[in-house]
Amino acid sequence: MSLRPALRRWSARLTRALRRRIWLVLAIVLAGLVVLALIGQSVRNRLEEARTAQSENATWLVAQAEVETLKLILALDRVAPDHGPEAEAELRQAFDIYLSRVEVMDSYMAGFAVLAPLRDGEHWQQVRQGTRDLQQLLDGSTLLPTARLAEAQRTALSLRKPMRAFTTDALAALVAAGIQGRETLATLLSRGAEIGFALIALLTLTVWVTTRLSRRLRLRSREAVRARANLERTLAASLDGVVVLRPDGSIVDANPAALALFGMTRTALIGTDFRHLVPGGSATLGGMLLRGAATSPRIELTAQRPNGQRLPVELSLTAGDDAQGRPVRFAFLRDISERRSHEASLRAARDAALQAAEAKQRFLAVMSHEMRTPLNGVIAALDILLRTTRPDPRQLQFLEIAERSANMALEQINDVLDQARLDERAAPEEAVALNVTTLLSDMAGQVLPLAEAAGNRLTLSLPPPDQAWVRAPRRALMRVLLNLAGNAAKFTRGGEIHIAARLEPDGAQQGQHLLSVEVADTGIGIAPDRLEAIFEPFERGENGYDRDTEGTGLGLGIARRTVEAMGGRIEVSSQRGEGSSFRILLPVAAAQAPLPESRSDLLPELPMAGQEVLIAEDNPTNRLVLREMLRHLGQSVTEAADGAEAILAANAKAFALILMDISMPRVDGLTATQAIRSGRGPSAGARIVALTAHGLPEELERFHAGGLTEILPKPVTLARLRPILASLPEPVLDPAVLNELRALLPAAHLARTAAGLEAEAKAVLADLAGLPLAEGLAERLHRLQGACAMLGLRRLVQALRGAEAHLAETGACPPEATAALAALWEEAAQALATATGPQDGSAAE
């Protein structure tokens, strides 16, 4: 409860109120003064009345009336005993004086309000009556008879009482009037004093408020002066040019920065039309000056100096009034030539960087294609040799060396491309369930030949396979491990390489493991000051390293970045001449061992059906290799050397599968695919698989968008082809089987066989539809199935097998299955009729 702030608040409120009502206050003061003047006048009147002192005179008069009455009685007493003329003269004088006093008293009372009521009062009337009686008795004759004197004496004596009473009443009235007069005066005086005091208080308050206001005004004006001075100083020191101008553009004032900006003296600048100084934007500027606002917060214009030099400026505009209240505009100008040049150089730098990045992308794409295509050819060719021929052990050894070398070369290229991908922060590879022990064993198998070639012994210590399931990105992890083990093999001669893996639960997180893999060797080691540098791209141990070793110089850099991208780290320790030890520490999620793959297909697998396959591939080597692989798998192959040929071929024949290379001359794979799909050719619905050598992610996206959803990465191997072929729908009629039959049987025989089949099939299908089932139907069904298989009606055979199994199991065949069989038969009969038609028959003969 502090008093001062409350007082200050109160005084502020009072000041505000008074300031608003100053006229009211003045009116109150004026009214007060008028009332005071009236009271003063009234008091003056009262005082004047007091000065006339009628009451005192009245007292005297009243007293004299009684005195003269007594004097008259005394005079009558003196006359009575000896009645002489002298005594009578005294009596008459006393009576005259008495009479005079009574008359004066009467007149006086008529004109004096205080006593006026007494004039008609009983006592005074008695006095008047007695006086009139006395006048009758005493006036008239000289030497009054004794009887009249006695009568006069009695009358005079009888006057004493009423006169006394009158006197008493009059004096009392006078006293009361005096008191009342004094009280009235006192009241008037105190009222006057009150009003005077109030007025003085009000005036004091007004003076106080006025003083306060004037002090505040003084403070405010001082503040304004100071603010103005500060503003002027600020403007003078401002690095931006400030120009004050009229809405018509004439310049009123300018600060030093503006003078410097326009290269003009103050006298030259003032009065100049501002629009002439910015010739480029004078039209728009005119409108903005009139409106007092710019079209945007900052506009860029070109200013011109008197010497013709032009410079870019940035302008912002605001409106205000000058001291006389006339509208003015404030233009703020900034020389932005330096900023412009910065911007230009930044743009150039950015363009250069973009060009460089583009060049790199182009280089990578070219490298990816131009280098890997031939390599893929080599690998595929070796694959065919190894899988489809029976080389002697010596040949086999060389083939395997060639295959390994080719794979290694491909791996190096992929490493370079991976480096580029990491640069672009591509999405990391997805984690899959994998077995650490199996992975490391496979890895060791790959490294073993290299290690043994240098006379090294390779040992492993791995966790038991059933406890080694984790989730991790397989390819990335494999590459890192291969890199480390490869390095160890490369830099060790006649020594030992030990690979040890441990999988420990991560204490901090449930379901998390910490995988640590150590690759230690007894090789040449690394100098301590190089321990960090070896992880830099294109860094190698030292010159001595390179003489008898090979390497891209990318490996360790990629390895470290890959491990770090997976949330782990690589540690290294090494002793020159004694060996090195690299250790990967990687957090991995624990995983369940996947269930062994179960064979869901209960039916015995048919040998792979021969289908029509189109190869679109511009590289002759790759085309040849691909063709041989497909033929080895029993497929009927058509070749196209580019997209255009592929479109033609697809429009001529129905293909079950089209293998489409992406980059081809004339028409590329993507365009060709779209043409085939959108066309009405027999292959519009064919399965199309893209062939590509490790494409960049954005390329894969482009393929997807273009309708190539299925991708077969190069190098193509038999192992990769097989599942694709196996997943194709069964053909209605296997062309390979029919071709064999054609070669074996004369056309007429074949036609007869087909006709016999048709009759039997219709009979069996009819019996299947009827109920109860005919005797021996299952037997006939089985025979029909055999006949169909012999003619290569694969889809029908499959359906018949299903029906037979169903019949054996339930003793019936559901109507919908029978209907499906009938439909399939129609399809098969059509295909058979086409294949064994008269033209084909004549051609065979």
Add this chain to the structure above:
Amino acid sequence: MVWQRRTILTGLCGVLALTGQTLRAETAAQTLLRVVPKTGPGIALDRAALEALPQVSFETTTIWTEGRIAFRGPRLRDVLALAGIAEGRILLRALNDYEVEMGLDELGDDWPIIATRQNGQAFDVRDQGPLWLVYPYDDEIDLSRERIHTLSVWQLVQVQELPR
């Protein structure tokens, strides 16, 4: 002696006239006022002597009478001058022995007058006469009201210079 003669006269007048007052006042050269200086013999003035002096008249109301009355008579100053009284103090005496002192510095230029007539008529004791020292009561006079009332001597009979 004055009283005796006056009494006789009054008696005669009362016999002769219907309205005795006026008759009595106008019949004889009776002494109405005595003026007594400090030194030397006093003078006695009758109506004729008083009315022979320069006359001043004015009309005024008084608190003792009703209506406006035109008073006429010589200035007190002139009457005093007759007896060689020009400064100091005087004692005024009335018929009923009322006495009041007055300084000559209290005299105005034209007042008070020793009124001998009201509305042109002489007036007697019953009307505060025959001499009444009056002032122009309705005008602003440089004396307080009480003082004026005190100095308005009725039935004036003598003026006496007081020793210093």
